[in-house]
Amino acid sequence: MQQAIKVTDSIYWIGGNDRETDLFEGLWELPRGVAYNAYFINDEKCAIIDTIKADKLSAYMERLVSIMPEGRTIDYLVVNHMEPDHSGSISILRKLYPEMKIVGNKKTIEMIGAFYGITEGMIEVKEGDVLDLGRHKLTFAMIPMVHWPESMVAYETSEKVLFSTDAFGGFCALEGGIFDDELDMALYEDETLRYFANIVGRYSGPAQKAIAKVRALDLKIICPAHGPILRSNPQHIVDLYDKWSSHKTDEGIVVVYGSMYGNTKFMTDTIARAACEAGVKDVIVHDASRSNLSYIVRDIWKYRGLVLGSCTYNTELYPPMATLCRALKNKMMKNRVLGICGSYSWSKGALAELQVFAEQGGDWKLVEPTIEVKSSPTETDLELCRELGRNMAEAVKAAEAK
Ligand SMILES: Cc1cc2nc3c(=O)[nH]c(=O)nc-3n(C[C@H](O)[C@H](O)[C@H](O)COP(=O)(O)O)c2cc1C
Numbered sequence: 034m035q036q037a038i039k040v041t042d043s044i045y046w047i048g049g050n051d052r053e054t055d056l057f058e059g060l061w062e063l064p065r066g067v068a069y070n071a072y073f074i075n076d077e078k079c080a081i082i083d084t085i086k087a088d089k090l091s092a093y094m095e096r097l098v099s100i101m102p103e104g105r106t107i108d109y110l111v112v113n114h115m116e117p118d119h120s121g122s123i124s125i126l127r128k129l130y131p132e133m134k135i136v137g138n139k140k141t142i143e144m145i146g147a148f149y150g151i152t153e154g155m156i157e158v159k160e161g162d163v164l165d166l167g168r169h170k171l172t173f174a175m176i177p178m179v180h181w182p183e184s185m186v187a188y189e190t191s192e193k194v195l196f197s198t199d200a201f202g203g204f205c206a207l208e209g210g211i212f213d214d215e216l217d218m219a220l221y222e223d224e225t226l227r228y229f230a231n232i233v234g235r236y237s238g239p240a241q242k243a244i245a246k247v248r249a250l251d252l253k254i255i256c257p258a259h260g261p262i263l264r265s266n267p268q269h270i271v272d273l274y275d276k277w278s279s280h281k282t283d284e285g286i287v288v289v290y291g292s293m294y295g296n297t298k299f300m301t302d303t304i305a306r307a308a309c310e311a312g313v314k315d316v317i318v319h320d321a322s323r324s325n326l327s328y329i330v331r332d333i334w335k336y337r338g339l340v341l342g343s344c345t346y347n348t349e350l351y352p353p354m355a356t357l358c359r360a361l362k363n364k365m366m367k368n369r370v371l372g373i374c375g376s377y378s379w380s381k382g383a384l385a386e387l388q389v390f391a392e393q394g395g396d397w398k399l400v401e402p403t404i405e406v407k408s409s410p411t412e413t414d415l416e417l418c419r420e421l422g423r424n425m426a427e428a429v430k431a432a433e434a435k
Contacts, residue, residue, distance in 0.1 A: 035092050037073060037100035038211055040254065040262060041192050043169065045073045047081070047096035049089040050206035057204065061231050061327040065224060066206030069118050070258050072196060073100055074189070077167030078108040082187060082196045083258060084122035093122065106130055109156070109164060111171065112137040113198035114184050115144040119258055124149045136164060138175060140183035158185075174246050176200060178239035180232060186243075193253035200243055201270045202259030203228040214265035221261055222273070223331070228259065229277050230334035231327045235364050240278035247271055277334060280367040284429055285315030285336035289329055291322065291343040291351030291383075296409045297376045300418050301342040303410075304372065307422025313338075313429060321353035326360060333361065338370050338429040339397075340421070341387055345377035350386040358386070362394040370428040371397040372421045374404035381405070400424045 037045035052066035069089060072082040079101070085093040101107075107130040112120060115137075123145065127133065135145065136156045146152050158164065164171040164187075171187040178184065180199040187196045203225030210216040233240055248271065255263040255270060263270050288305045292298040298320075305316050315336060319329045321343075333339055343354040350358065371391055375384030384405045391399045401424060404417045 034099060035095040037096040040072065040256065040264075041194065043075045044189070044192065044194060044256075045075070045096070045100050046211055046256075046262065047071050047073050047093055047100070049085055049092040051086065051089060052206050058232075061204075061227075062325040063204060065204065067204050068207045068259055070256065070260075070262070071119070072256055073097060074166060074169055075100070075102060076169045078165075079105055080109040080111060080164070080166055080171070081107055081126070082111045082256070083113055083119045083198075084110070084126055086118045087121035087125075090122045090125060107133045109133065109166070110135050111164070111187055111196070112141050112145065113186060113196060114258060115141055115148065115181060116199075117148070119198075120145075120148065123151065127151060127154070138173070138183055138185055141185070144183055171196075176239065176243035176246070178236040179243045180236060186247075188250055193251050195247065195250060195252055195255050195267075197247070197255050197257045199233060199258050200240065200247075201255050201263065201274055202257040203261075205260060207261060211262055212265070213261045213263045216261055218261070225260060225270070225273065226277065226335060227327055227331040229274065230331045230364075234277070234330075234334060234366075237278035237280065237365070240274060244271060244275050244278065282337040282368065283315065283335055284313065285317065286313055286338035286340060286425055286429060287329070287332045287336050288316065288318045288340040289321050289342070289354070289357060290318070291354035292320075293344055293346075293351070296406065297342045297344045297374070300374050300376065300404065300406060300410050300414070301340060303415050303418040304340050304342070304374070304422040304425070307419040308338075308426045311423045311426030313426045321351070321357055326357060329357060330360060330364065334364075334366070336429075337368070337432050338372070338425050340372040340374070340425060341390070342374045343376075343383040343387060345375065345380065345382040348380050348382045350383050354383070355386070358390045358394060362390065365395055367396040368432070369395070369397050370400050370425065370432060372400045372403075372425045374406070374418065374421065376406045376408070376410075378408045398428065400428045
């Protein structure tokens with residue numbers, strides 16, 4: 034039977050690792066899996082923080098019963114977030130522990146009714162309310178839109194533990210270790226950024242408000258809903274989320290191309306080479322057709338510069354490039370520099386759409402020249418590509434100097 038893992042003398046991890054789901058939310062690749070964290074607090078009253086995705090319930094239940102004291106029941110289920118990777122087992126838990134009170138805010142309670150048809154046995158909490166378990170006391174704070182409207186966190190005052198829901202979480206199953214000091218956190222950081230950029234990034238404004246609340250707490254341990262538990266240096270993850278949600282970027286350029294026969298790729302490779310020759314070390318090239326969108330968005334979130342190059346396809350932007358532009362617009366990114374180029378053979382189309390994206394797709398400073406090539410780039414076109422590469426390099430360096 035799977036065992037609960039001790040976080041403190043009375044708090045236990047009862048979550049599960051998912052290495053079977055290929056795509057998180059049906060979209061984002063999970064080559065290293067994902068963890069759904071949930072916690073049990075043993076006190077005069079027993080409480081659970083969150084449930085788990087329904088098909089991972091068996092590991093969760095094994096861990097729970099491994100630590101449940103004899104003759105006790107679950108008094109409270111705290112629901113910090115209603116996304117079904119955390120809420121998916123509420124109905125079964127309620128059947129197993131019919132006396133268990135479900136604790137959530139007004140929006141949580143509405144959602145529990147809508148998702149699971151449960152309307153009885155709820156405790157509604159508001160900002161600052163305290164749930165008394167005995168020695169442990171949970172104080173609730175609302176963090177709407179990090180990641181859903183009902184998202185909230187619970188801070189346990191006696192042990193200074195924050196149950197932070199999706200905030201400060203990341204992709205990657207917990208590989209043996211579950212605490213930051215048991216793992217090579219450098220490996221987890223990329224997956225945490227990929228999670229942030231794709232799941233939370235759009236809600237950077239709300240994330241900043243949540244971070245301001247967290248900064249006011251005396252913190253010993255952060256227990257997020259995904260990714261490692263942060264106990265050796267919990268401030269580090271807060272600093273990372275703060276950096277990413279305030280749109281602070283590293284010096285570097287992401288180059289993404291959409292190309293069927295290599296002509297547009299020739300242009301973007303030329304731009305990438307010129308940027309490198311102009312002194313930018315981090316130049317990352319993605320093929321929009323082949324890189325999973327989540328990796329492209331992760332890298333774009335990290336670096337200040339972005340170059341988009343697309344061929345024209347049936348009068349429009351090449352479809353994977355259109356998908357990327359749409360995703361980036363949705364993210365409402367700020368403080369970035371952008372270079373664009375396009376190719377066509379008769380009607381044009383791609384570059385015009387990239388120009389619209391440059392104007393309406395976020396806070397992008399357009400770097401000249403924009404380049405449009407008929408079929409295959411000439412030496413004159415390639416010289417313009419080199420110029421764009423050099424100008425991009427200058428722009429990302431100048432932005433850093435500010
Ligand atoms: C299926 C297909 C559809 C295309 N549709 C258009 C189009 O509507 N208008 C246009 O000007 N060129 C169109 N083109 C031409 C390409 O955009 C052009 O040849 C471009 O240089 C190809 O770039 P690539 O080598 O990077 O794929 C199309 C090409 C293909 C293969």
